[in-house]
Amino acid sequence: MTLADFTIWLRRMAVMTRKEFLQLLRDIVLLAFIVYAFTADVYLAASGVTLQLNHAATVVRDQDHSAASRELLGRFQPPYFRMDGQLASNQQGQQLLDDGHTMLTLTVPPQFEHDMQSGHQTALQMQIDATNSVLGFLASSYAAQIVGSYGLEVSLHQAGLGGGKLDALPIIENRSHVWYNPNQNDAWFMGITELLTVITVFAILLPAAAMVREKERGTVEQLLVSPLSPFQIMFPKVISMTTVILLGSGLSLFAILMPVFDLPTRGSLLLFFSLTGLYVFTTAGLGLFAATLARNLAQVGMLTILILAPMLFLSGAWTPPEAMPTWLRGMMYLSPLHYYIDIAFGILLKGLPLKALWPAISGMLMLGGTVFGFGLYRFRRQFG
Amino acid sequence: MNRHRVLAVAYKEWREIVRDRLFFTLAFVVPALLMLLFGYGLSLDVEDIPFAVVDYDRTAESRDYAYRFIDSRYFDFQGYVQDEHALAHLLSQNTIRAAIIIPEHFGRQLQTGRATSVQTLVDGTFPFRAMTTKGYVTALNAAANQDNIGRLLAQAKGVSLTKARDALQPVKLEVRYLYNQSVKSIWSLAPKLLMVILMISPPFLTALGVVREKESGSIFNIYSATVTRGEFLTGKLAPYVAISSLNVLILWMLTVWLFNVPFKGDFLFFLLASLIYVICTTGIGLLVSVVVQTQVAAMIVTAIVTVIPAVLYSGVLIPIPSLGPTAQGIAHLLPAMYFTNIVVGCFLKGVGWAALWTDVLILAGYAVALFGIGFFMFHKRPNL
Numbered sequence: 001m002t003l004a005d006f007t008i009w010l011r012r013m014a015v016m017t018r019k020e021f022l023q024l025l026r027d028i029v030l031l032a033f034i035v036y037a038f039t040a041d042v043y044l045a046a047s048g049v050t051l052q053l054n055h056a057a058t059v060v061r062d063q064d065h066s067a068a069s070r071e072l073l074g075r076f077q078p079p080y081f082r083m084d085g086q087l088a089s090n091q092q093g094q095q096l097l098d099d100g101h102t103m104l105t106l107t108v109p110p111q112f113e114h115d116m117q118s119g120h121q122t123a124l125q126m127q128i129d130a131t132n133s134v135l136g137f138l139a140s141s142y143a144a145q146i147v148g149s150y151g152l153e154v155s156l157h158q159a160g161l162g163g164g165k166l167d168a169l170p171i172i173e174n175r176s177h178v179w180y181n182p183n184q185n186d187a188w189f190m191g192i193t194e195l196l197t198v199i200t201v202f203a204i205l206l207p208a209a210a211m212v213r214e215k216e217r218g219t220v221e222q223l224l225v226s227p228l229s230p231f232q233i234m235f236p237k238v239i240s241m242t243t244v245i246l247l248g249s250g251l252s253l254f255a256i257l258m259p260v261f262d263l264p265t266r267g268s269l270l271l272f273f274s275l276t277g278l279y280v281f282t283t284a285g286l287g288l289f290a291a292t293l294a295r296n297l298a299q300v301g302m303l304t305i306l307i308l309a310p311m312l313f314l315s316g317a318w319t320p321p322e323a324m325p326t327w328l329r330g331m332m333y334l335s336p337l338h339y340y341i342d343i344a345f346g347i348l349l350k351g352l353p354l355k356a357l358w359p360a361i362s363g364m365l366m367l368g369g370t371v372f373g374f375g376l377y378r379f380r381r382q383f384g
Numbered sequence: 385m386n387r388h389r390v391l392a393v394a395y396k397e398w399r400e401i402v403r404d405r406l407f408f409t410l411a412f413v414v415p416a417l418l419m420l421l422f423g424y425g426l427s428l429d430v431e432d433i434p435f436a437v438v439d440y441d442r443t444a445e446s447r448d449y450a451y452r453f454i455d456s457r458y459f460d461f462q463g464y465v466q467d468e469h470a471l472a473h474l475l476s477q478n479t480i481r482a483a484i485i486i487p488e489h490f491g492r493q494l495q496t497g498r499a500t501s502v503q504t505l506v507d508g509t510f511p512f513r514a515m516t517t518k519g520y521v522t523a524l525n526a527a528a529n530q531d532n533i534g535r536l537l538a539q540a541k542g543v544s545l546t547k548a549r550d551a552l553q554p555v556k557l558e559v560r561y562l563y564n565q566s567v568k569s570i571w572s573l574a575p576k577l578l579m580v581i582l583m584i585s586p587p588f589l590t591a592l593g594v595v596r597e598k599e600s601g602s603i604f605n606i607y608s609a610t611v612t613r614g615e616f617l618t619g620k621l622a623p624y625v626a627i628s629s630l631n632v633l634i635l636w637m638l639t640v641w642l643f644n645v646p647f648k649g650d651f652l653f654f655l656l657a658s659l660i661y662v663i664c665t666t667g668i669g670l671l672v673s674v675v676v677q678t679q680v681a682a683m684i685v686t687a688i689v690t691v692i693p694a695v696l697y698s699g700v701l702i703p704i705p706s707l708g709p710t711a712q713g714i715a716h717l718l719p720a721m722y723f724t725n726i727v728v729g730c731f732l733k734g735v736g737w738a739a740l741w742t743d744v745l746i747l748a749g750y751a752v753a754l755f756g757i758g759f760f761m762f763h764k765r766p767n768l
Contacts, residue, residue, distance in 0.1 A: 030681040037688055044692060047711075057705040072555065097562055098735060100725060103703055116554045123556040130564035131728045132703055133572040134512075140559045141519045147557040148526055152533070155552045159537060170494040170532045172449070173501040174525040176518050179475060181508035189511050201687065209680040216600075294406065297599075297679035298592040302410035304683075305588070309418050313425050328425050342478060345509050350476055359477070 012232055020210065020240035037198045038248035043256050046191030053138040055082040058104040059096060062086065066113035068154075072124065073106065075146045080139075093127065103129045104139055116154065180349045187261040188349065195252050196344055197312055199245055200337055203280040205304050206241040208287035211379075212300045215291070230380045238284045245280045246273060266351025272344065275361065279340045282368020285375035292378040311335045336371065339364035385618070389611045393619025397593065401623055415585045415631045419638050422577050429569055430516040432460040435482040436474060439464060443491030449502070452528055453484060458520045471505060481507045482517050494532065563732040571646075574639045575727040576700045581635060582658070583665055583694035583720055584687075586628040590669025591682040594620060599679055607764050617759060621666055628662040639731070648734030654726070657740070660747045661723045665690070667754030674761045699724040719750045 001009075025031065058081045062069050076083065084102060087093045093105040107125040109115075115122040126143055130136035156169075181188055211234070214220040223233050250273070257263040265272070286307055294300040314328060315337040321329055332338050342360040346352040402408050437450045454461040462480050465471055474480045485503040493500035504521050508514040530552055538548035564571045597603040606616055632655070639645050647654075669686060676682050695701065697711060698720035704712060715721045722743040729735045 027678055027681055029676045030678065030684060033681065033684050033688060037684070041688060041692060045696065054702070055705075057703075098733060098739060100703070100728075101705070103705065119551070119554075121550060121554060121556060123558045125558045125560070127560045127562055129703075130561035130567050131572050131732050132699075132701075133564060133567045133569040135703065136561055136564070136572075137567055138516070138519070140557075140561075141523060143559070144557050145519075145522055145526065147555050148530075148553070151553050151555045152530070155554050156533070158554075159541070159551065169499060170497050170536060171499045171529050172494070172525060172532070173499060174504055174521060175501055176504045176506055176521060178506045178508035178514050178518070181511060181514070184508055184511035184514050186511050189509070201684075205683060205687075206680070209683065213678075213680065296404070296407075296596070297683070298596060299404065299406045299410070301588060301592050301679070301683045302407060302414055305414050305584075306410065306417065310421055313421055324425055346476070349509055352476055356476060 009232075012228060013236060016228070016232060016236035017239050020236050021243075023210070024206075024240060024244060034202065034244065034248055035251070037202070038195075038252040039256055041198060042191055042194045042252050043260065045194035046187040046257065046261050053080050053135050053142065056080060056104055056135065056139055057082055057084050057102045058106060059084050059087050059093060059102050061088075061090065061093060061105065061107045063110045064108050064112035068113035068116060069108040072147070072150050073108065075150060076106065076143070080142050097127065097129050100129070103135070106143075117158075119158075180345075185261075188257075188263050191257045191261055191263060192344060192348060195249065195257070196337070196341060198252075199249060199276065199280060200283065200311065200340075201308060202241070202245050202248070203283040204287040204290070204308055206244070206287070207237050207284040208291045208294075208300050208304055209297060210237045210241070211288055211291035212294055212297050216296050231376065234288060234376065234379055238281060238288075241284060242277055242280045246277055249273070249276055263348065265348050267347035267353070271354060271357075272347045275340075275343050275347070275357075275364075279336065279343075279364060279368065282364070282372050283336055285368065285372030288375035289371070289378055292375070292382050311337050314338070315341055333363070334367070336364055336367045339367070385612070385615050389615045390619040390622070393611060393616055394622040397620055398623045401593070401627075411585075411589055411627050412631065412634065415581045416634055416638065418581050418584075419574075419577055419635055420642075422580075423570060423574055423638070423643050426573055426577075430513050430520075431458055433458060433482055433513070433517055433520075434460045434462050434480045435484065436462045436465045436471060436480045438466070438468060438471060438483065438485045440488045441486050441490040445491035445494050446486045449486060449490070449528060450484065452524045453521075456520070456524060475505065475507050478507075481513065482521070484521075497536065563728075570643050571732065573700075574643045574645045575731040576698070576724055578632075578635045578639060579661075579698060579720060579723045579727050580694045580700060582628065582632065582662060582723075583698075584690050585631065586624060586662055586665040587669035587672065587686045587690050588683070589627065590621060590624045590666045591672040591676075591686045592679055593624060594670065594673035595676060595679050595682040598673075598677060613762050613764050614759060617670065617755070617762060621670060624669070625659075625663055625666050628666065629659055632658045632662060645731055647731050649730030650736040653736050653740075654730045657723070657726045657730075657744050657747070660744060660751055661719070661726075664719050664747055664751040664754060667751055667758060670758040671754055671761070674758055693718045694720050697721065699728075719747055722746050722750075 055078060058076060060073055060083065062073060081104070087105065090107070093102075093107075096102040097105065105127045107127075109122060109125070112122050124147055126140065128136045128139055178184060214223065220233075253263075253265070253269075258265065287304065290300055290303045290307060294303055314332045314335050316324075316332060321332060324332070339360045343357055343364065346357055346360065401411070435453065437453070439446050439450060453459050459482070462474075465474070465483070468485060471480070471483045471485075475483070483505040485505070487500070487502065490500050490502070504518070506514045506517050530549060534545060534549040534552055537543070537551065538545045541548065543551075561567050597606065636647075636654075640647050668690065672682055672685050672689065676685055693714075697707075697715040697718055699715070704715050704721060707715060725743045726740050729740050
């Protein structure tokens with residue numbers, strides 16, 4: 001290729017890229033929603049959701065009204081529990097649970113204090129609305145901790161052991177240190193996860209839609225009779241979309257996540273944006289592949305859901321990967337998002353340097369390269 | 385409204401959907417596939433957490449302590465590690481999610497009846513997993529303490545070990561899990577997935593179907609035809625409501641027969657409520673299609689206005705009473721929450737009309753409002 005050829009090649013690319021940008025900028029509604037997705041959407045996800053047991057609505061039925069029962073019930077405190085008042089009867093509790101107005105009921109039996117003082121084992125009854133299994137399980141495990149430590153204190157006191165000096169007992173104190181997100185701030189996790197989700201959605205949907213639109217309108221025929229190669233048709237689409245998505249990610253990070261939620265960015269942001277660009281670029285191949293299968297936008301819309309949903313849900317971002325069945329965990333390694341998540345969390349929260357990220361990067365490159373190559377191959381075969 | 389014209393529009397739309405074989409197939413495949421994927425993959429049970437142990441003590445006591453974790457089904461032992469420095473590397477590479485560090489003199493302290501401490505490191509990238517992990521650690525540690533103190537008490541008082549342990553637990557916690565006795569996460573998830581999927585799929589189909597005419601220009605035939613806008617919208621949407629209703633049945637069968645979730649309520653009531661919900665979500669698609677001009681925008685707007693509310697503000701992950709006041713307000717403004725009450729009520733609680741009529745009524749109000757707004761915003765003579 002001579003220099004003149006190369007100049008022409010470059011100029012064609014530049015013109016095509018400009019065309020893609022213009023097309024994108026003219027769809028005001030679409031543009032507005034891209035901005036919405038990277039800002040308000042990320043904000044809502046980061047601020048609205050916690051998977052922790054948070055102010056679980058609790059009502060109690062204290063049939064003993066003793067110092068002991070008050071002491072025990074008083075230990076069910078925010079942030080995990082929220083006392084919503086007293087019950088007059090068990091039916092009332094059942095009704096509140098049925099209507100979903102409360103999540104837990106606690107019942108102290110009569111003679112509670114008396115039984116405890118006379119050395120009889122007594123019980124605190126707890127009814128949990130387990131329609132949400134995770135929170136139901138958490139509620140019972142916190143309650144078990146509360147009741148367990150209360151019981152231990154009472155019995156040690158009765159046995160005359162310790163006498164307040166727990167040091168004089170063979171007790172193991174377990175000190176937990178949570179790394180990377182010491183306060184287990186859900187906003188960081190949900191915010192980053194939502195950002196990665198939005199990036200992935202656009203990385204697949206935008207190029208796919210841009211491609212199919214040309215097909216549907218017949219403008220692709222014009223492009224094909226022009227002196228452009230399939231690569232020159234496809235590549236500018238990916239460039240323009242990648243640019244838009246990177247700008248969106250920047251907006252999300254600098255306008256929402258960092259100022260509003262104090263997200264620490266412990267690693268290099270340059271590295272983060274470079275690898276995000278790489279991810280968007282390679283994942284676009286999936287969208288282009290979907291575009292070669294579909295004949296109209298409606299088809300592409302459904303096909304991308306089909307590609308996106310497993311990608312997002314197998315990535316381990318929404319659910320802990322440890323909880324997945326083994327065969328699904330195996331499939332997870334086939335999702336480029338899986339590697340990108342390790343990269344994004346690694347850089348932003350863990351502050352990992354480039355050299356610690358190589359396993360994830362090479363995984364992403366290998367998958368992304370294959371996907372992109374395959375998309376290009378299908379496109380060439382269809383239009384070349 | 386002329387019945388024949390409505391039927392003619394509906395028939396035309398139906399033919400158009402059926403003729404596009406890929407789109408027609410996907411209209412049924414996508415919801416079912418989402419159900420399968422989420423149903424199998426979206427487990428929130430945290431088990432098999434990979435962890436490592438640093439044992440600076442290497443005594444019988446420290447090994448006993450470590451074995452409590454190694455034997456537990458919640459943890460997946462990855463081996464002993466030399467020192468804390470090696471742990472940092474394993475944590476950053478996601479090889480382990482937690483670690484236990486047992487200090488020197490651990491065994492001697494316990495033997496001489498004095499308190500000691502251990503450290504737990506937890507990867508906090510996923511706050512929900514970190515919290516659950518901490519919960520398991522606390523529970524296992526509490527069991528260790530109970531055994532140690534029990535032994536001491538048995539010696540001091542000359543009673544049997546079981547008796548001493550009972551004495552340390554004067555209060556038992558008796559937990560009853562309502563509606564989902566074995567706390568299966570699939571029982572709590574699958575019915576809500578039905579809600580989520582029916583929130584996403586019908587608007588998608590509808591919005592694409594209507595905007596397609598706008599983008600291809602065939603809408604001008606409608607503008608110039610004698611059909612009124614009411615007749616057009618009714619006929620246009622009918623096939624999508626029909627497809628979505630069929631999807632309700634498919635999803636119901638998957639939930640009950642594949643995931644073995646009990647259906648305790650009234651089937652007819654459920655069908656009627658679902659039909660109203662489907663009309664409601666189809667109405668969302670209609671509204672989107674009236675606002676946007678291109679199919680790309682339709683896809684993205686639909687994805688954003690449906691997915692986030694369906695997941696965050698509907699009670700799928702967090703029960704509504706645990707949300708903050710603003711989030712609760714948003715939840716009450718959106719239809720998803722009401723249908724969550726209905727599916728949970730029908731499947732797990734076995735309640736019907738008496739408990740849920742307000743929810744059904746509100747959904748019906750929604751459906752009317754959405755169609756009303758759509759009707760008034762759709763003009764046969766748009767300002768071009």
